[in-house]
Amino acid sequence: MNALSLRQLNKTYPGGITALRDINLEVTPGDFYGLLGPNGAGKTTIIGVVASLVRPTTGTVEVFGHDIIKSPWDAKSNIGLVPQEFNFNQFETVGQIVTNQAGFYGIDRATARYRAEKYLRELDLWDKRNATSRSLSGGMKRRLMIARALIHEPQLLILDEPTAGVDIELRRSMWEFLRQMNERGTTIILTTHYLEEAESLCRGIGIIDGGRIVEDTNVQSLLTRLKSQSFMLDVT
Numbered sequence: 493m494n495a496l497s498l499r500q501l502n503k504t505y506p507g508g509i510t511a512l513r514d515i516n517l518e519v520t521p522g523d524f525y526g527l528l529g530p531n532g533a534g535k536t537t538i539i540g541v542v543a544s545l546v547r548p549t550t551g552t553v554e555v556f557g558h559d560i561i562k563s564p565w566d567a568k569s570n571i572g573l574v575p576q577e578f579n580f581n582q583f584e585t586v587g588q589i590v591t592n593q594a595g596f597y598g599i600d601r602a603t604a605r606y607r608a609e610k611y612l613r614e615l616d617l618w619d620k621r622n623a624t625s626r627s628l629s630g631g632m633k634r635r636l637m638i639a640r641a642l643i644h645e646p647q648l649l650i651l652d653e654p655t656a657g658v659d660i661e662l663r664r665s666m667w668e669f670l671r672q673m674n675e676r677g678t679t680i681i682l683t684t685h686y687l688e689e690a691e692s693l694c695r696g697i698g699i700i701d702g703g704r705i706v707e708d709t710n711v712q713s714l715l716t717r718l719k720s721q722s723f724m725l726d727v728t
């Protein structure tokens with residue numbers, strides 16, 4: 493069984509923009525998979541479809557064997573989502589944001605508190621647990637989104653450009669955290685514009701452009717080819 497299986501996925505938004513064209517993708521359990529591509533390629537739309545935030549025009553999505561339409565709860569409870577935009581209640585504290593999320597999954601309060609402390613400590617946010625989210629720096633908010641996404645300990649963590657706008661030092665510490673999560677068994681899919689990020693973290697990699705997966709490969713093959721072709725990918 494795959495961690496994620498996309499078959500013949502198409503998405504045309506109302507208004508006529510076709511964002512996804514015949515996407516077929518399999519991500520195996522334990523992989524660290526990168527979706528790399530330029531602005532407007534369709535990365536966020538894929539994530540939206542997988543997280544049931546965007547309805548596909550055609551095609552199917554399975555998360556650990558659970559069809560997102562037929563078994564939405566089983567699919568959703570296996571996914572932790574870190575979206576691109578901050579979407580906190582800015583008056584809630586860091587601790588509240590993480591423990592409130594546990595409520596959506598029916599996690600008891602003691603477990604929620606235990607996990608919140610564990611992930612806030614690991615992400616270096618424990619000292620900020622009583623601060624409101626509006627008082628946090630951009631990098632702290634990114635890490636808070638990760639802590640919140642992990643509260644139900646999903647098997648698949650999906651991150652949409654998690655280090656966009658984050659300085660290089662913090663980016664490296666986030667990479668280290670994600671690497672550890674992957675080593676502990678969490679399958680990770682992230683979108684990125686940074687080839688360096690994909691190179692540092694990912695094994696599987698999909699290059700997406702114009703709504704199509706134009707290459708589904710692994711990082712080593714991609715880098716070898718890019719070097720041999722002196723080919724510059726538009727990933728600014």
Ligand code: ATP
Pocket residue numbers: 505506507509510511529530531532533534535536537538
């Ligand atoms: P970025 O790297 O800039 O986030 P992306 O690869 O994530 O880009 P998407 O955000 O998935 O790309 O966008 C794919 C295409 O779909 C773009 O042409 C975009 O303008 C369009 N699009 C995205 N969301 C909507 C929407 N809600 N309504 C209409 N068109 C949309």
